Amino acid sequence: MTPRRYGIIFSNPHWFLLFLSAVAILSSAASPLLAAPRQPTVDDAPVVTKVEPPNWWLKLTPELMVLVSGRHLEATGVSCNLTSLVVERTQATAGGDYLFVWLKLEPEIRSGTAVCRITTPSGTTSFELPLAARAQTIHRFQGITPDDVMYLIMPDRFANGDPTNDEPAEAPGSHDRSKPRAYHGGDLRGIREHLDYLKELGVTTLWLTPIVKNGAAEDYHGYGAVDLYAVEPHLGNLREYQELTAAAHRQGMKIVFDVVPNHVGPKHPWVSKEPLPDWFHGTAQHHMNASAPISGTFYGGTEDRGHDPFEAIVDPHAPRRLSRNLAEGWFANLLPDMNTENPVVAEYLLQNAIWWTESSGLDGFRVDTFPYVSRQFWARWHAGLRKIYPQLTTIGEVFHPDASVTSFFAGGQKRYDGIDTGVSTLFDYPMYFVLRDVLLNGAPAGGIADVLRHDSLYPRPESLVSFFGNHDVARFASAQGSSAAKLKLAFGLTLTLRGIPQLYYGDEIGMPGGGDPDNRRDFPGGWGDDAKNAFTEAGRTREQQEIFTYVKTLLRLRREHPALREGRLWHLFSDEASYVFLRESDEERVLVVFNNSTQARELLIPANDTPAQGMARASRLFGETSAEVTNKEIHVHAPGQSISIFVLN
Ligand SMILES: [Ca+2]
Ligand SMILES: [Ca+2]
Numbered sequence: 001m002t003p004r005r006y007g008i009i010f011s012n013p014h015w016f017l018l019f020l021s022a023v024a025i026l027s028s029a030a031s032p033l034l035a036a037p038r039q040p041t042v043d044d045a046p047v048v049t050k051v052e053p054p055n056w057w058l059k060l061t062p063e064l065m066v067l068v069s070g071r072h073l074e075a076t077g078v079s080c081n082l083t084s085l086v087v088e089r090t091q092a093t094a095g096g097d098y099l100f101v102w103l104k105l106e107p108e109i110r111s112g113t114a115v116c117r118i119t120t121p122s123g124t125t126s127f128e129l130p131l132a133a134r135a136q137t138i139h140r141f142q143g144i145t146p147d148d149v150m151y152l153i154m155p156d157r158f159a160n161g162d163p164t165n166d167e168p169a170e171a172p173g174s175h176d177r178s179k180p181r182a183y184h185g186g187d188l189r190g191i192r193e194h195l196d197y198l199k200e201l202g203v204t205t206l207w208l209t210p211i212v213k214n215g216a217a218e219d220y221h222g223y224g225a226v227d228l229y230a231v232e233p234h235l236g237n238l239r240e241y242q243e244l245t246a247a248a249h250r251q252g253m254k255i256v257f258d259v260v261p262n263h264v265g266p267k268h269p270w271v272s273k274e275p276l277p278d279w280f281h282g283t284a285q286h287h288m289n290a291s292a293p294i295s296g297t298f299y300g301g302t303e304d305r306g307h308d309p310f311e312a313i314v315d316p317h318a319p320r321r322l323s324r325n326l327a328e329g330w331f332a333n334l335l336p337d338m339n340t341e342n343p344v345v346a347e348y349l350l351q352n353a354i355w356w357t358e359s360s361g362l363d364g365f366r367v368d369t370f371p372y373v374s375r376q377f378w379a380r381w382h383a384g385l386r387k388i389y390p391q392l393t394t395i396g397e398v399f400h401p402d403a404s405v406t407s408f409f410a411g412g413q414k415r416y417d418g419i420d421t422g423v424s425t426l427f428d429y430p431m432y433f434v435l436r437d438v439l440l441n442g443a444p445a446g447g448i449a450d451v452l453r454h455d456s457l458y459p460r461p462e463s464l465v466s467f468f469g470n471h472d473v474a475r476f477a478s479a480q481g482s483s484a485a486k487l488k489l490a491f492g493l494t495l496t497l498r499g500i501p502q503l504y505y506g507d508e509i510g511m512p513g514g515g516d517p518d519n520r521r522d523f524p525g526g527w528g529d530d531a532k533n534a535f536t537e538a539g540r541t542r543e544q545q546e547i548f549t550y551v552k553t554l555l556r557l558r559r560e561h562p563a564l565r566e567g568r569l570w571h572l573f574s575d576e577a578s579y580v581f582l583r584e585s586d587e588e589r590v591l592v593v594f595n596n597s598t599q600a601r602e603l604l605i606p607a608n609d610t611p612a613q614g615m616a617r618a619s620r621l622f623g624e625t626s627a628e629v630t631n632k633e634i635h636v637h638a639p640g641q642s643i644s645i646f647v648l649n
Helices: 013-030 188-192 195-201 238-250 309-314 321-328 343-360 375-388 403-409 429-441 446-457 484-494 542-560 562-566
Strands: 047-052 063-071 077-080 085-093 098-105 112-120 123-132 150-153 205-208 212-214 225-231 254-259 364-367 393-396 500-504 568-574 578-584 589-595 601-606 618-622 626-629 633-638 642-648
Touching: 047 123, 063 123, 063 343, 077 085, 077 098, 085 112, 188 238, 195 542, 225 238, 225 343, 238 254, 238 343, 254 343, 309 321, 309 403, 343 375, 403 429, 403 446, 429 446, 429 484, 446 568, 446 578, 484 500, 484 542, 484 589, 484 642, 542 562, 542 618, 562 578, 562 589, 568 601, 578 601, 578 633, 589 633, 618 626, 626 642, 633 642
Parallel strands: 150 205, 150 500, 205 254, 254 364, 364 393
Antiparallel strands: 047 063, 063 098, 077 112, 085 098, 112 123, 212 225, 568 578, 578 589, 589 642, 601 633, 618 642, 626 633
């Protein structure tokens, strides 16, 4: 990656002085009236205010790009006091407010704090770069598999473990639990203190919404970064994130980090002063809107529904103008869009992901706004990560109901553009839409099988992340048409269908909530003065306990029966109200019966040409359904609105 397109770079001060002399001679020849150069003053002295990354590790990468922020950083030379740390080149930008320093780490380099001296025409300054040996890698960077169950937490809304950080000095007035868009005080320590609750429930992996430092009073959700190398002070600090990750690992749990390479927050200091002229796509004044509708359609239909830019990316025949605003526009017309096509930006973002991984030992990334970033970037980013962390799992967010669209973004394959994004897996949004449609709107239960039929479009469908709720949609319990019984069915299907299940905090106790931000209410009991503590059985209402037990039991069955995690899925039966399927592993055959009707049903399920053929018995693991097996058929009596699970043998 070369930054040379941005100007002339001098790694050798001698050449720089020769250049300056030449410029001086030419200038005076061209303009004899030019005043004598102003003498440097104290005000011109170079100052360093920030170093990114703030530290690094030995034997991790052969090179490192450091972005130094400050003033008057027009370096004529940079050198570090470790002989094995070589300054390869530098580039001052934005009138000296930034200085890029490319370093080479020789193999023999030892741990310690390097001091790198910056010399400018008006003085010198320095920055420090601590370099440490890598920690043991065992039980770190583990990756996620279908053996895992992920639980999404919005840290500000889960549990307040440290009231002293509720309103950091730099954010006065930001904390108010009565305001749905203010900070409520939840934090990383609060999550760590409730790992036993999560362990008891049976989840194995925690996905936290972004923990990086945000800048606006209503950025409790974490998606408005102002510093990609700091933990949001409302949530704690880096040490507390490291402690949370280590504590989770000790409990046999994993941590997924929510990473957002697509954009930063509007208050990021880069917005008023970019490190490079094309650091972002566009500027605060002039940019495209990634969320703008596009008029016109090529795809027929009586109604002009407009172009769906996701569909345009997938369509090899669609003009690029239909998807350019998606990749280069500002999300919600508000969030500064990183120019990921610029190799320096790409390097910054890759190093940042490596830094969080190495700092904490995290096990995977949930990757925000995946289709909004160029596919070339994803290929490079993943290649860089995998070189160091081959097990690390990345999960892309492609918010679209059509598997022919979502699967286009899956890694492990190339489509018409010849690019493999490298992403490990994706959220199964098509299944999300159908689950809600079937359970809440009474759509045909066979719609589930219809989604699964598209699995051949994905290289690794068994790892798709299935879910029925998250922080971007109304709570299932509060959606129109919902009920406690339907919430249980949503859990039942999500935890038995193929894929890696993802649950949303509080759904296991039926937490209510409409659209954003009502879907992000505080977990009851996470705050010392809460009237009820739903983290304990005694603090849960009867209905909360019923749902909690239901989920906990399903999670235990999932642990105990490998077929429910990894087994091949076979459709056995489907119609308007029911879907019956089988999960087959080497060890066992597990039958799952879903009845969406409020009425009990008698079902005769053909077993021929499936692994259910020739089975003699159905032993019930879960539910109230009874089943008798003959050679050719399974006779099921399913109560209304039920999920039942059997082992066949
Ligand atoms: Ca707090
Ligand atoms: Ca973008």
